[in-house]
Amino acid sequence: xxxxxxxxxxxxxxxxxxxxxxxxxxxxxxxxxxxxxxxxxxxxxxxxxxxxxxxxxxxxxxxxxxxxxxxxxxxxxxxxxxxxxxxxxxxxxxxxxxxxxxxxxxxxxxxxxxxxxxxxxxxxxxxxxxxxxxxxxxxxxxxxxxxxxxxxxxxxxxxxxxxxxxxxxxxxxxxxxxxxxxxxxxxxxxxxxxxxxxxxxxxxxxxxxxxxxxxxxxxxxxxxxxxxxxxxxxxxxxxxxxx
Numbered sequence: 001x002x003x004x005x006x007x008x009x010x011x012x013x014x015x016x017x018x019x020x021x022x023x024x025x026x027x028x029x030x031x032x033x034x035x036x037x038x039x040x041x042x043x044x045x046x047x048x049x050x051x052x053x054x055x056x057x058x059x060x061x062x063x064x065x066x067x068x069x070x071x072x073x074x075x076x077x078x079x080x081x082x083x084x085x086x087x088x089x090x091x092x093x094x095x096x097x098x099x100x101x102x103x104x105x106x107x108x109x110x111x112x113x114x115x116x117x118x119x120x121x122x123x124x125x126x127x128x129x130x131x132x133x134x135x136x137x138x139x140x141x142x143x144x145x146x147x148x149x150x151x152x153x154x155x156x157x158x159x160x161x162x163x164x165x166x167x168x169x170x171x172x173x174x175x176x177x178x179x180x181x182x183x184x185x186x187x188x189x190x191x192x193x194x195x196x197x198x199x200x201x202x203x204x205x206x207x208x209x210x211x212x213x214x215x216x217x218x219x220x221x222x223x224x225x226x227x228x229x230x231x232x233x234x235x236x237x238x239x240x241x242x243x
Contacts, residue, residue, distance in 0.1 A: 019053020074105035108197030109134035115203035130190035
C-alpha cells in the first residue's frame with residue numbers, strides 16, 4: 001500500500017537482525033537488512049525485496065547481496081569464515097567471538113564429500129569423488145585396500161584428477177576406472193594430509209562379471225561417508241548448501 005504519515009513511535013522493533021538495520025520502503029521505520037546471497041532491491045530505497053545489510057551491496061546484474069569486504073578470516077572459535085559478512089553473522093549469535101587473524105584458520109584436512117559405494121557391470125566407467133577442506137592445502141591420494149601402491153600407479157585403465165574447489169580452500173579429487181572388471185572390485189580409500197594431520201574415507205566398488213546380477217550373494221555394505229580423522233577437529237563456515 002501507500003506510505004502514510006511517518007510516526008516513528010508506531011514502528012515495530014526489528015529483532016534478530018544479523019546484518020543490521022536498514023530503512024523500510026517508506027523510509028520511516030527500520031527493518032532487518034538482507035543477508036549475503038539474499039535477493040535485494042538495487043539502489044538506496046527498498047521497493048519489494050528490501051535493502052542489503054551492513055557491509056553488503058546489491059549486485060545489480062544478479063539482484064543479490066554480496067559482501068563488500070572479501071577475504072577469509074579465522075575466528076577465535078577455530079572456524080574459517082569466508083568473508084567479513086559471514087563473520088558478523090556468526091558474531092551476532094556469539095558476542096564473545098573475535099577474529100584470530102586474516103586468512104583461513106590453519107586446519108588439518110576434513111573430508112566434506114566422501115566417496116560413495118558403487119556396483120555396476122563389467123566394462124563400465126566407475127568414478128569416485130572426494131572433496132577436502134584444509135589449510136594449508138591438503139595432498140590427496142587414492143589407494144586400494146590391500147595394496148601399497150598410490151593410484152593410478154602404472155595401471156592404464158585407472159586415472160586420478162584433482163582441481164581446486166568447489167569452495168575456496170577445498171580440493172576435489174576424482175578416481176576413474178575405465179572398462180572396470182571384477183578384479184577391480186574392492187575398497188578404495190581417499191587419503192588427505194597436510195602438516196597438521198590426515199584424514200581418510202573409503203568406499204566399496206563391486207564389479208559384476210558377465211551374467212551376474214549380484215556379488216556372489218554378498219551385499220555391498222556402506223562404507224561411504226565413513227572417515228578416519230587422525231589429527232585435529234576442524235570446522236568450516238560458509239559452505240554451500242548445507243553448512
